[in-house]
Amino acid sequence: MIEKIAENLVLNKTKEFLLNYNLIEGIKPINYSNNVDMLYVHIPFCRSLCPFCSFNRQLHDTKLEDLYFSLLEKEAQIYYNNGYKFNTMYIGGGTPTVNFDHLISFIEFIKDIYPIREISIESTYRELDEDKIDTLYKLGVNRISIGIQTFDKNLSKNIGRAWQNKEDALEIIKIANEKIKTLNIDLIFNFPSQTFEQFSTDLDILLENKVKQITAYPLMPSIYSQLFKNIDRKRERQFYNILIEKMYAYKYIPSTPWCFSRNNIELIDEYITKFDYYIGIGTSSISYINENFYINTFSIEKYARLINNNKLPAIMKKSIPIKSSMELFLLNKLFALGFKKDDFIRKYNKDVNELNYILYPLKLLGYVKDDKDRIILNKKAFYLLSSSMRAFLSVLDTLRERFRKMQY
Numbered sequence: 001m002i003e004k005i006a007e008n009l010v011l012n013k014t015k016e017f018l019l020n021y022n023l024i025e026g027i028k029p030i031n032y033s034n035n036v037d038m039l040y041v042h043i044p045f046c047r048s049l050c051p052f053c054s055f056n057r058q059l060h061d062t063k064l065e066d067l068y069f070s071l072l073e074k075e076a077q078i079y080y081n082n083g084y085k086f087n088t089m090y091i092g093g094g095t096p097t098v099n100f101d102h103l104i105s106f107i108e109f110i111k112d113i114y115p116i117r118e119i120s121i122e123s124t125y126r127e128l129d130e131d132k133i134d135t136l137y138k139l140g141v142n143r144i145s146i147g148i149q150t151f152d153k154n155l156s157k158n159i160g161r162a163w164q165n166k167e168d169a170l171e172i173i174k175i176a177n178e179k180i181k182t183l184n185i186d187l188i189f190n191f192p193s194q195t196f197e198q199f200s201t202d203l204d205i206l207l208e209n210k211v212k213q214i215t216a217y218p219l220m221p222s223i224y225s226q227l228f229k230n231i232d233r234k235r236e237r238q239f240y241n242i243l244i245e246k247m248y249a250y251k252y253i254p255s256t257p258w259c260f261s262r263n264n265i266e267l268i269d270e271y272i273t274k275f276d277y278y279i280g281i282g283t284s285s286i287s288y289i290n291e292n293f294y295i296n297t298f299s300i301e302k303y304a305r306l307i308n309n310n311k312l313p314a315i316m317k318k319s320i321p322i323k324s325s326m327e328l329f330l331l332n333k334l335f336a337l338g339f340k341k342d343d344f345i346r347k348y349n350k351d352v353n354e355l356n357y358i359l360y361p362l363k364l365l366g367y368v369k370d371d372k373d374r375i376i377l378n379k380k381a382f383y384l385l386s387s388s389m390r391a392f393l394s395v396l397d398t399l400r401e402r403f404r405k406m407q408y
């Protein structure tokens with residue numbers, strides 16, 4: 001009940017905020033401000049496209065990739081020319097390793113101009129092998145995140161990943177788990193045809209193989225799809241209970257309600273919860289800086305035109321009112337299991353009591369704990385944050401889907 005109320009509040013607020021916008025045609029470079037350390041890089045190419053996937057992706061095409069990577073370098077260079085000093089890079093997709101040579105020279109280029117200390121890369125096992133993992137390791141990649149979604153043969157087929165093979169996947173997982181500081185495996189739960197047994201077995205396989213980090217996402221369909229209307233929340237909750245029980249039984253440590261690690265590990269998928277501000281480069285990337293939210297174009301043609309005119313390729317800019325920014329901070333930080341009150345004061349120059357209209361009921365219900373200098377999320381509230389974050393990301397996915405279809 002409380003979960004449903006929270007989810008609907010987040011859904012409606014995010015819809016109001018994200019789905020009302022004016023389109024723009026690029027912006028002038030934004031000067032560096034000293035609180036932006038994180039660079040997200042989007043590489044949209046994949047060998048095949050999975051129907052459930054909510055990200056901006058397109059089929060692997062060598063010619064287009066030649067152009068795309070040269071544009072990415074130019075966009076990174078614009079930020080460099082404007083004083084940026086990123087120290088963390090998250091390369092997401094798509095499947096960034098699908099054009100491995102380009103990826104490697106791009107990472108080298110970024111490392112030459114920025115003091116990068118941490119690199120995280122998304123991939124699938126079929127775009128990795130022992131040599132590639134070794135090359136990434138030597139380049140300083142600290143985290144590889146491999147999407148599996150499920151090891152089950154039939155379910156893989158149902159969700160459009162008939163190419164998956166458990167034995168081949170495990171071979172790559174074992175190599176990466178040994179070599180790379182953090183190997184993360186993504187699973188998804190609550191596909192309509194998925195059974196609790198299938199999900200439970202998927203988790204067991206990862207736990208038996210001592211995978212360092214596991215991220216399990218609830219299925220997040222776009223909010224106007226039939227699938228969204230038909231989300232079975234009761235089933236979602238049951239899947240979530242299986243996840244929590246297994247993670248605690250094996251003493252995995254949560255960093256968010258979806259992400260669990262064998263040891264305390266810093267880098268996670270939801271970097272938006274860790275970094276107050278970030279810059280995204282590449283088509284469809286999101287930047288959030290000083291209460292302004294930007295989305296890059298989804299069209300490679302437009303991307304090329306804007307970048308070649310020395311413009312940043314944003315097609316949407318939204319200024320976030322301070323109250324909404326504080327609410328977003330609260331959602332992100334509670335999702336990251338809590339925050340220091342001082343961090344809120346430093347960011348907003350206001351006391352965290354400003355958020356008492358949300359925090360007070362949460363405290364009364366035992367969902368959060370006020371621990372003098374910190375606000376801590378209690379385990380009881382994990383599912384509440386899971387469904388609220390799903391609502392937030394579903395709206396974001398809806399926006400992505402809209403722009404992807406428009407090719408704007």
Ligand SMILES: C[S@@+](CC[C@H](N)C(=O)[O-])C[C@H]1O[C@@H](n2cnc3c(N)ncnc32)[C@H](O)[C@@H]1O
Nearest residue numbers: 052053054055093094095123147186217219220
């Ligand atoms: C952008 S994908 C890249 C990973 C890689 N290309 C792959 O195929 O596994 C990152 C992760 O997002 C998650 N994801 C994609 N679409 C989703 C959706 N509709 N709902 C929930 N999770 C989703 C999947 O778990 C996936 O591994």
Ligand code: SF4
Nearest residue numbers: 046049050053093094
């Ligand atoms: S899940 Fe991965 S491989 Fe499938 S379409 Fe999305 S990004 Fe591409």
